Amino acid sequence: MHEDGYIGRIEWAMAGRPLPGQDVSGDRCLVLDTGTGTVLFAVLDGLGHGAAAAAAVDRATRVLAENRTEPLDALMMLCHRAMSDTRGAAVTLVLFGAEETQWLSVGNVESHLLTAGPAGPQISATVLQSGGIVGYRLPSTLQPQTVPVRPGDLLLMSTDGVEAEPGQGVDLAKSTAEIVAELLNRHAKDSDDALVLAARVRGASNGAAQRDVS
Numbered sequence: 001m002h003e004d005g006y007i008g009r010i011e012w013a014m015a016g017r018p019l020p021g022q023d024v025s026g027d028r029c030l031v032l033d034t035g036t037g038t039v040l041f042a043v044l045d046g047l048g049h050g051a052a053a054a055a056a057v058d059r060a061t062r063v064l065a066e067n068r069t070e071p072l073d074a075l076m077m078l079c080h081r082a083m084s085d086t087r088g089a090a091v092t093l094v095l096f097g098a099e100e101t102q103w104l105s106v107g108n109v110e111s112h113l114l115t116a117g118p119a120g121p122q123i124s125a126t127v128l129q130s131g132g133i134v135g136y137r138l139p140s141t142l143q144p145q146t147v148p149v150r151p152g153d154l155l156l157m158s159t160d161g162v163e164a165e166p167g168q169g170v171d172l173a174k175s176t177a178e179i180v181a182e183l184l185n186r187h188a189k190d191s192d193d194a195l196v197l198a199a200r201v202r203g204a205s206n207g208a209a210q211r212d213v214s
Helices: 051-066 074-080 176-187
Strands: 004-007 009-017 027-033 039-046 089-097 102-105 110-117 120-126 146-147 155-158 194-201
Touching: 004 027, 004 155, 004 176, 009 027, 009 039, 009 102, 009 176, 039 155, 039 194, 051 074, 051 089, 074 089, 074 120, 074 194, 089 110, 089 155, 102 110, 120 146, 155 176, 176 194
Parallel strands: none
Antiparallel strands: 004 009, 009 194, 027 039, 039 089, 089 102, 102 146, 110 120, 110 155, 155 194
């Protein structure tokens, strides 16, 4: 599965696929316009794979879509309650804007900000992953981080079905659609579902239609 688009000045793309031999993936992403100049990106990795993992994350994506303007810690709690009788999931939420991003992570969905450097892409920030399983056990505190964003910086999010080092194989001159497709093709594991999402702020909006993905 591949999706891409623009929301205002923010260019985004995702690519994912289920475990080879399976028809349904338990890895899911959601891209939501908050209406305030920011975009809520959510990447969820249901425990295990297949239909049961997909059922868990589908509950969370519905809650997120209905409450997209709530703070990230409140959204994480809503996801936790929605998945309380499922196998649960790892969840990373990112509120991405033109000047800063807020993010919050429970479990092993990775997020990084990449910036151009003299020797190639460099990591300027990495989400702090809190231990736990959303739907089963949350950490005692949920504290979103805020980090600055510059035009051209790349937000890169991935589930543990993708085993690339942060920034490995990323060409910042390419579109986000090309970046996620290449990372998925080169680094997706044969033993798990896999999903990659990338986003960045462009200098101006291209006027493209806005789109939600789940």
